[in-house]
Amino acid sequence: METYLDAMDLWEAVEEDYEVLPLQDNPTMAQIKNHKDRKTRKSKAKACLFAAVSSTIFTRVMSLKSAKAIWDYLKTEYEGNERIKGMQVLNLIRDFELQKMKESKTIKEYSDKLLSIANKVRLLGSDLHDSRIVEKILVTVPEKFEATIMTLENTKDLSKITLAELLNALQAQERPDAKCSKCNQLGHEAVICKGKAQQQEVEAQIVDQEVED
Template sequence: MEEDYEISTLPNNPIMAQIKAHKEKKTKKSRAKACLFAAVSSTIFTRIMSLKSAKAIWDYLKSEYEGDERIKGMQALNLISEFELQRMKDSETIKDYSDRLLSIANKVRLLRSEFTDSRIVQKILVTVPERYEATITTVENTKDLSKISLAELLNALQAP
């Protein structure tokens, strides 16, 4: 007498393993799409909602927002120009000013352009108001300004 087995009850069934792997892959793809949909604004969502795969959505977003090398180069130049024009306001704190400079520097870095902390240090040293002159002189006498870290400089300038 031949026994009837359901496919799913057979041990180590390769068909069931394939079905399970297919379901897991499909679930991962659906999760990836859901994450991408959740990460964009409603305006962008309406542009990508008809795309079939997470890869298609990712490729669309990448081409739309990354830009080509020439555009990224121009954006970096504009940001560097903006950085160079920055001056500390008399009413501004060192923290606010350094945060503003770091924000611009990080945008440049995101465009894969080199931007060192030493450049920010130099910028701060030459653009802070006169009230910081005594502190800068003290730092200059105790440290090598060409090797001082941004954190060290900011700590010295923020000290009471």
């Protein structure tokens, strides 16, 4: 907003809050023009500030007499809001870090909880990337998912795995009827298919042998 007011040649009217004195007797044309310009800039600055705020804020500042008074009020108001937002983000991050999946919960319930916190953080203007949610899930799910995670470590680069891939793999363990599209076996998803990994290892060994020969 400051940049906009400066570009419109109105920032001086806000920052300095100068007083427009009455014209003296027999003013020159230059004095009349300067007097009018300075008075107009003060009015325009107020109008710009009024136009930039919500109707709720407008009712609080409409009685203020100068652009400087309006600016000072808005600065205090929004700086206070930023502090509040910062505290809200910190509380949400703390809540996120304290989360741990209970045995009685499903992967979907746990991931929905984490995503809910992440989305609240994002709405407040801060970042909480999916990669952080992936890391959180990997280290806080119950031991019953350890085998699935170990398989993921052997078949995927966990630093690059997407949240969707991780959730699909873990949820497959909860669904015995899940069928792998790679090997057509039940109980796991293609993302952690051991058959696929073993096949890749065999192919790699064959290539190595051919190179050596």
